[in-house]
Amino acid sequence: MNINAEGIVLRSVDYKESDKILTVLTRDRGNLTVKASGARRRGSRLASGTQLFCYSEMRLYEHGGRYSLDECDVRAQFYGLSRDLEKMAMASYLAQVLLTQPEDAPQSGDVLRLTLNSFYALEQGLYGQAAVKAAFELRYMALCGYAPDLWACARCGGNDPEGGYIDLRSGQMCCARCGRPAGGALFLDGQALRAARYILRCDLKRLFSFRLPLASQAALSAFCEGYLLEKTEQGYKTLDLYKSLFRREER
Numbered sequence: 494m495n496i497n498a499e500g501i502v503l504r505s506v507d508y509k510e511s512d513k514i515l516t517v518l519t520r521d522r523g524n525l526t527v528k529a530s531g532a533r534r535r536g537s538r539l540a541s542g543t544q545l546f547c548y549s550e551m552r553l554y555e556h557g558g559r560y561s562l563d564e565c566d567v568r569a570q571f572y573g574l575s576r577d578l579e580k581m582a583m584a585s586y587l588a589q590v591l592l593t594q595p596e597d598a599p600q601s602g603d604v605l606r607l608t609l610n611s612f613y614a615l616e617q618g619l620y621g622q623a624a625v626k627a628a629f630e631l632r633y634m635a636l637c638g639y640a641p642d643l644w645a646c647a648r649c650g651g652n653d654p655e656g657g658y659i660d661l662r663s664g665q666m667c668c669a670r671c672g673r674p675a676g677g678a679l680f681l682d683g684q685a686l687r688a689a690r691y692i693l694r695c696d697l698k699r700l701f702s703f704r705l706p707l708a709s710q711a712a713l714s715a716f717c718e719g720y721l722l723e724k725t726e727q728g729y730k731t732l733d734l735y736k737s738l739f740r741r742e743e744r
């Protein structure tokens with residue numbers, strides 16, 4: 494059966510003499526494993542569309558739950574990511590998060606949109622990398638069904654604009670007036686809290702349109718990363734590598 498699918502290559506592995514095995518994040522079908530026969534052959538019409546992070550309109554052939562790539566019409570290649578080690582390291586981390594998405598995560602085109610917007614923002618360098626990373630992590634968790642409740646204090650029900658303590662495990666907030674809950678929680682000051690709320694609800698097109706002072710960005714970064722690690726219950730080698738090479742969180 495022939496299928497049209499829009500997707501971005503998150504992983505590309507050489508296979509046999511001239512083939513590639515791809516993992517493609519698609520708009521409607523989540524992550525698909527796709528065989529691209531002959532893609533490494535000189536002059537192959539599949540050559541450019543099977544590069545890492547290439548986004549294209551694909552024509553797939555499905556048989557018995559296996560997919561092979563017949564044709565691809567390239568929409569964006571994100572070359573700028575592979576030319577810059579820091580951008581590449583960040584994109585690799587985002588890809589690893591997407592490759593290990595929870596099995597029960599609802600499939601929606603928004604995950605692909607979030608990914609494309611994040612890669613575009615990274616490539617173009619329009620926003621600080623810390624802002625792109627944090628926004629991706631938090632909005633992705635929300636799309637997976639793990640949105641934290643940052644609108645009301647879990648104790649008094651109030652909406653304190655001065656910030657709050659967020660429990661990473663439960664995703665619940667205690668307002669600054671009620672104070673730090675037992676068991677530890679990360680504090681988001683007022684600006685960081687407003688940015689986190691913005692990331693959860695804004696139009697994906699304007700996801701990175703917030704600016705924070707360094708201390709607030711650092712608090713937001715720590716929260717978004719810690720929350721993703723807590724909810725996905727795993728570590729990411731690509732994140733460790735990114736941090737070991739470029740430990741400059743607040744930019």
Ligand SMILES: [Zn+2]
Nearest residue numbers: 646649668671
């Ligand atoms: Zn309270």
